[in-house]
Amino acid sequence: MAVLKANAYGLGAVAVGEALVAAGADRLGVAELKEAAQLVNRFGVPVQIIGGLLAKEIPECVRLGVVCPVPDLVTAKAVSREAKKQGRKVTVHIKVDTGMGRLGIPYFNAFKEIKEIRKLSGLVLEGIYSHFPNANNPMHSKSKEQLGLFRTLLRQLEVEGIVFPLVHMANSDGINNYPESYFNLVRTGINLYGVFDLNGLRSYPLSPSLSLKTTLIAKRRLPAGFTIGYGGTHTLFKDTWVGTVPAGYADGVPLAASNSGQVLVRGKACQIIGRVSMDYLTIDLNGCPASAVGDEVVLVGKSGKEEITIEDWARIKQTHPYDIICSLGNRVERVYL
Secondary structure (H helix, E strand, O other): OEEOHHHHHHOOHHHHHHHHHHHOOOOEEEOOHHHHHHHOOOOOOOEEEOOOOOHHHHHHHHHHOOEEEEOOHHHHHHHHHHHHHOOOOEEEEEEEEOOOOOOOEEHHHHHHHHHHHOOOOOEEEEEEEOOOOOOOOOOOHHHHHHHHHHHHHHHHHHHOOOOOOEEEOOOHHHHHHOHHHOOOEOOEOHHHHOOOOOOOOOOOOOOOOOOEEEEOOEEEEEOOOOEEOHHHOEEOOOOEEEEEEOOOHHHOOOHHHOOOOEEEEOOEEEEEEOOOOOOOEEEEOOOOOOOOOOOEEEEEEEEOOEEEOHHHHHHHHOOOHHHHHHOOOOOOOOOOO
């Protein structure tokens, strides 16, 4: 399952989904109904909501043929009622909370509730799933405990004759760190872009598929003592070639990159000087004297032998790569190659 929630992390769910289905993705996962409606019946594979479902969304989910989540018995009954009202059978996956603490039937109630859900005539019980909060750590006792709880539930259900065609627990971190969590379906999101969590085992040799580039808009020689940017947080200690780059925090450049991050110009790493503003950042071009207005500026990606990654930005911002990708602004043109 290719997970394309939040418009494929802001990269464009339709374009990304088309490429992934062509590459062999068996189904697409989203967080909510609006995302599902954009993709359902478009690529010939099931589109599945893996998050929650509001009561007011159920009629449209049933009408569209979206694979619905069942995080509790109340939702299951509501979906079944609507299915019968529309003269349909609705394919559902039951979500079990084994320790995420967010959505799903708590594991200690799941056996009893799933036996009740099975009685609902409007549902087709295609799948059952759970979710890891700590799978980036291959030695985390919590993840091993969750797997044990989930397996125990599956065995209990099998004794009752309840077997699901699809069983899934592994997210991107689970795929990398817990092969025993694969069952017969896995969900991957961040790894689709060749990006990993900053911590944890990296089992697959993935290559980044995302780059972010712009163009040098100005190059000026400024004297020692000149201050740069809002707040004057950088003072030139010598005469310096200063470049102006038309990208800022409105485009997803971390504010934390002020006076600390780098960009690439003609294969050279150039220090960001001064505070990153909404629309611009400024760089020290003394190490790249041949640079000129109109040159490509690489914010994420490769230039010559140098490379800046999404993970590099995440470290600067002291966050995780998901946050960086989702922060890329709307005015950044998405180009698919």
